[in-house]
Amino acid sequence: MTEITTSVQEKVAYLILQGFEKNFRWFGRITKGAQERFEQAQWQATHQAVKERIATYDQSLSDVVAEIYQIIHPHQVDSQFWRHLKLAYVGLLDQHPQYELAETFYNSVIGRIFTHTVVDDALMFLLPSRCFVAGQDRNKVVNSFDTTGTVRNMLEDIFRIYRFHIPFENRERDMQNLDTALRARLSKEQLAAVHTVEILKPIFFRSKAAYLIGRICMPEETLPFVIALLVNDDKTLVVDALLTHRHDLSVIFGFARSYFMADTQYPAEVVAFLQELLPNKKHFELYISLGHYKHGKTVFYRNFLAHLDSSDDQFEAAPGIRGLVMAVFHLPSYGVVFKIIKDEFPESKKITREHVKDCYRLVKMSDRVGRMADTHEYVNFRLPRHRMSQALIDELLEVAASSIELTEDEVIIKHMYIERKMTPLNLYLEQESDPEKIENAINELGLCIKQIARANIFPGDMLHKNFGITRHGRVIFYDYDEICLMKDRVFRELPKSDDPFALDVMSVSPQDVFPEQFEHFIVGKRELKALLKQLHPNLMDPGYWRAIQQKAGTGEIHHFSPYSECKRFNSRWYSEKHHVDPNATQATNNS
Template sequence: MKKKTASPKSIVPAASIHSAKNTLAPISHEGLVSTSPLSDNKSKNEASSNQQALDAIARQFAYQIITGFDKSYRWHSRITAGAKERFENQQWAASQRAIEERIAIYEQSLTDIVIDLYRQVHPKQQDQRFWKAAKNQYSKLLNGHPQFELAETFYNSVIGRIFKHSKIDDNMMFVLPSRCYLPGQDRHKVIHSFDTSGTVRAMHESIFDTYRFKTPFDNLDIDLDNMDRALRAQLNRDKLASVHAVEMLKPVFYRGKAAYLVGRICMPDETLPFVIAMQMTDDGKLMVDALLTERHHLSVIFSFARSYFMADTQYPAEVVAFLQELLPHKKNFELYMSMGFYKHGKTVFYRNFLAHLDATSGDNTADMFELAPGIKGLVMTVFHLPSYGVVFKVIKDEFAESKKITREYVKDRYRLVKATDRVGRMADTHEYMNFRFPRNRIDQELLQYLQDTCASSLTMTESDVILSHMYIERKMTPLNLYLQQETDPIKIRNVLDELGLCIKQIALANVFPGDMLHKNFGVTKTGRVIFYDYDEICYMSERQFRSLPKNGDPYAIDTLSVGPTDVFPEQFEHFIVGKKVFKDILKELHGDLMTTEYWLETQRITAQGVIQNFTPYPARYRFIR
């Protein structure tokens, strides 16, 4: 079967920009009073000259930013494209380092371009006419640019860095998108279409003829048989006969020790996800681990609690549009974030947030921002809008006496999680500066609590409440509330099993959760338990796991010398969950968590640099080999 292919090209602005003066003093825009036709013409000529000078420096300013973005994206793409070789060579530690490096690229690129701009222009000396002209010139450079939406965010970041995020103005930056993108116009550039007129096996063979790997398959015949059976188990004969297309995204999605081919099966009445999950065998051969056709499995693969994918594409908007057709319940910004474009994801989130506020601002529909349900945190003030799916977290001015940490330490912990393999158990968070909320939508109790706990981060105007620094995070049901409300013993047992697995998997990812009170864990709609309180996390090597004395002396514990990094796992049962019935279930399912031996062994494993592989789909879907 023949397939159309396209070779993505890096886009460099085609138009050459004439060099402008190195500096631009503020241009006066005051009107000149003319007393004669001659002076009037002179005034017009001067105004025209001023405008030309303004346009020239604005054009140069815009060109430098788009050049900086293109350089940054090439750097981003180079690291992302390297995921294939790292996967083939099983360079798992290098894969983890690549995650950190790719995250660091954006800030480094931003720093470089802002320094360069200050050499050419004095940005803070320019007035509104300059910024409007600069944005207009930049918009022209985005025509036909395959990453125009990411380039808009980069421009916003430059303006944010220059003005320390104090100006959020659509005249100066792209608060709203510059254009409406119609999904599908570049679809042929991001998908392969496969012939379905033959047998299922022939179609699968065609897929592996297209997606080639340097590493040989362990036994491709077994993989093809497994895939054939799995698809026939999902689709009966009539449905299989009705399949008119199988479309697969060209980028391979790499993460951890797995690679995913992501696509869909197209039938007249429905479309199903079609995901081929691949891993390596113990002896370094390639194998197909599972064939997934259920939407909720794809949703978990693209979970907010997992590390960002390495998926190389020059057309991110088209890839995201395709994914959203498969996962319509996921927000557009979540999919951008899952692909590693987390900065643009933040931009799209803010636009989505503004649209939601606008849609719920009527007299009969407006809900209020209020304190989030659950126990109030010792480090963070957490609030939400009931109709919206995130929580907002602000670092308090003062911490409880039990918290021997600083504000900067808390920020550092959140940065650590950003660059860590979250193994599906730690919620992704996103940092914002000078975030505005409509004051008339802030509940009075929340407003008072913010004033009491976060005054240094709070500015209030007549119309807005502005938080100088905060995080957003996906909304979940706090585990302590879940256990209070749930009556089904099966669901309770399942969620406590999830709690134990969550703690263990985080630890195997080389992160000690620190404060493991059940209020610091959330339950997703699918019943998965996720950790979301990061102020006390650290690497496993930074803790000393010790046993309590067992010499029969009743005063031994009272006189025990305890260092700041000492941890006594035998005490975990007293505070992870409250009620005895819950403790008993947790001890039955994961009693080893309460032993020093378990933590010392886990510490030994992580010290060896062993990279874990936790598949995001149920074990029963994995092929037996």
């Protein structure tokens, strides 16, 4: 073993922290640019920034590891070096505003050096170095607004703080819409009881929207207070909605949406505030929603270990039809599924293992528009063997032996994806008897397919078993092994012939798709086929798909609102309900 001095350990510790801080600044520059991209309606640049920000982490990590190899040979030093290195690093994190993210970056360095074969809290941060106390930096991330005056005065105060460098399309109309909406949501007694409105200082940008996210504070209750903003083609600002229900906020922070751009130096405090608004969201989900997906993975793993300690159920194969490409299992008491690429695919799947990984990377880098589940990749993930039945172990060894390593106490999965658990749509439709819920699910299925396509992704295998449905009744796609960009497919009409074998003798390439056949395989039962065709007839029209393909080819970016259409101020539903002319300039209401 090479003899290492304390000064070398301190140098390496400082090098890792420098690497983290360089990455955080890079992350921050991209995030900070979101407001200008929003104001200038630079939607292609917005899309590129999302991909660039995701890629920064691995680039920074690679740079740091390469520099470490210039100082030491990591595999020629003993474990004592790594224990002392961690202690030196902890010393550097005192009073660091992003210490929790810096710990994850350190873990990533150790993981990269030892190819994720070392899992030891003495060498890395399996547990955080200290407990975070929420609220100690609350004033650095939250603005508070006086509510002793009129609602209108408070709204004016808000927009004096949250400034945009473009004009409102109709500022008077928007202030009045907000005033009316808040008064419609709160009773007179509630309005009188409001003592504070708090809004997070960072503006949350995603796709073509921006959100001011906060809460209305009353003695007996707290409600979300979210102002949603859009930019018109003429680069004028529009207040699109006021959201005050936790359901709406939960959907905005949904796991099938792209990460926010929200510029803050205190992510832990922002997450703590959001957790108070969304108590059903886990910490790791909120970190991920802010784009800190690597730290989200760390927090997930800690949460998962804690859950294992407090539960005793067994891992088992996930409900639903067995996949041709992925082996999927779950822990019934926990809200995720574990997906492992199988060693071999049937002849019908003319793809490779690397192709499957590329598809998952494509989804990670794409706008998931609320319709594609986020996935998180892990290597050498360790599970307690006594919690896995021998039947499940035998099944995994049969189909994915190259990804499984067994020890006396553990099942080590060399590569897998973790994804939010949902009810498979085929099982939901088999079990559901309420006609309205069935119709909603089929309508959601059609919308899901269409919105994915408009986001420039062709879903490929659209069998309804490859979709899940959330507790909110939203249909989400989760099987990515056959996805591709829209440009990579040719949408064709079926031949007009009485010959049932006409398609067999046509010249058909692997890129050809015949939408007229979709009605026969997306859903199985005759009545469900008829319902899908009734609700979404254009899904079976090649011309419809070519039109979407053409728009995607121009780089057009679509915006899909995460809240109901009826919540939008300029919608017909909202205008009729509140007797509002959405185009009119309305008088100020200071009552």
